[in-house]
Amino acid sequence: MMLPATLEEAVEALTAVPAAVPVAGGTDLMGAVNAGLLRPPALVGLGRISELRGWRYEDGGTAVLGAGLTHARMGRPDFAALIPALADAARTAGPPQIRNSGTLGGNIATADPTGDTLPVLAALEATVTLAGPGGSREIPVSHLLTGLDPMRPGELLGWVRVPLLHAPQVYLKATGRSGPARASASVALVLDPARRAVRCAVGAVAPVPLRPLEAEAWVSGCIDWDGERGIDPAALTAFGEYVAGACVPEPQGLAEPGGAVPGAGDETASPGGPPAAAQRLRRTVSVLARRALGRALK
Numbered sequence: 001m002m003l004p005a006t007l008e009e010a011v012e013a014l015t016a017v018p019a020a021v022p023v024a025g026g027t028d029l030m031g032a033v034n035a036g037l038l039r040p041p042a043l044v045g046l047g048r049i050s051e052l053r054g055w056r057y058e059d060g061g062t063a064v065l066g067a068g069l070t071h072a073r074m075g076r077p078d079f080a081a082l083i084p085a086l087a088d089a090a091r092t093a094g095p096p097q098i099r100n101s102g103t104l105g106g107n108i109a110t111a112d113p114t115g116d117t118l119p120v121l122a123a124l125e126a127t128v129t130l131a132g133p134g135g136s137r138e139i140p141v142s143h144l145l146t147g148l149d150p151m152r153p154g155e156l157l158g159w160v161r162v163p164l165l166h167a168p169q170v171y172l173k174a175t176g177r178s179g180p181a182r183a184s185a186s187v188a189l190v191l192d193p194a195r196r197a198v199r200c201a202v203g204a205v206a207p208v209p210l211r212p213l214e215a216e217a218w219v220s221g222c223i224d225w226d227g228e229r230g231i232d233p234a235a236l237t238a239f240g241e242y243v244a245g246a247c248v249p250e251p252q253g254l255a256e257p258g259g260a261v262p263g264a265g266d267e268t269a270s271p272g273g274p275p276a277a278a279q280r281l282r283r284t285v286s287v288l289a290r291r292a293l294g295r296a297l298k
């Protein structure tokens, strides 16, 4: 196990031993090792890189977040005052012992469809800085998650750049049970008053967070931005349905992370209509989106 003290040293360690695997909190990685799914010949521990554990402000109203920020740290009030939706997401990311170790960078690199920070970063249109042997490069987080621009050999996720919008933002998560659990669906919603825009991303219903762009544009035009940011209750409901319709397709196109089609073989499915599980998922997303916008505009 190599334990570099800086990001630069970590990149050097990875370059020297290309088969080595980086490990931050280990909550995802060690699970895979313990399950026998992964046998890394060497590890590059990122836990001693203090520069990655905090955040800083940049001109132009952005915050630059270290990949080593833990969920527990992001859930604290000072961070919540800056990026409320990311704090909300971090507070729901597993039980306390996981939140104490699990990091923002690990959540992004694992890119699990249920990753709680991912829809928030998508709604915020965050970018990530990747540090590698040839220097650093910055790409949209969505390019990384979709595989459009994957991490290259020897690269590490160093920083996440997020705009500070100084406006309400909400993260809501539905789970199959009470207590800490993975999302069955989640919605992140941010208001961007300077652009008179609502941005929204739906998590856990597809391999990557989905942006219902038409629904966003439509509802942005329904909001009284100059008044008290009011909205007709009927528009709130219509927004929920618009988002759900855009993000949860008809069952034949609806692949779950495991590849199963929710509702397939479901005997309660109505003939000709979406099977019950897909209908439930649509309803869940619709309710989450309606509530998220309602709370943001309160």
Ligand SMILES: Cc1cc2nc3c(=O)[nH]c(=O)nc-3n(C[C@H](O)[C@H](O)[C@H](O)COP(=O)(O)OP(=O)(O)OC[C@H]3O[C@@H](n4cnc5c(N)ncnc54)[C@H](O)[C@@H]3O)c2cc1C
Binding pocket: 021, 022, 023, 024, 025, 026, 027, 028, 029, 030, 031, 046, 067, 068, 092, 093, 094, 095, 098, 101, 102, 103, 104, 105, 106, 107, 108, 109, 110, 114, 115, 116, 117, 155, 156, 157, 158, 180, 181, 182, 183
């Ligand atoms: C019981 C349990 C419950 C959980 N519940 C949730 C939940 O509700 N919501 C949720 O979102 N997640 C959940 N998780 C998943 C996990 O805790 C998070 O994904 C966490 O953020 C991972 O961070 P980590 O630092 O532990 O990553 P690690 O396990 O250290 O690493 C994960 C992956 O990311 C890579 N990596 C880590 N840091 C970097 C970096 N800086 N640059 C490049 N690659 C890097 C590693 O090589 C590895 O491939 C849960 C996990 C467990 C075990």
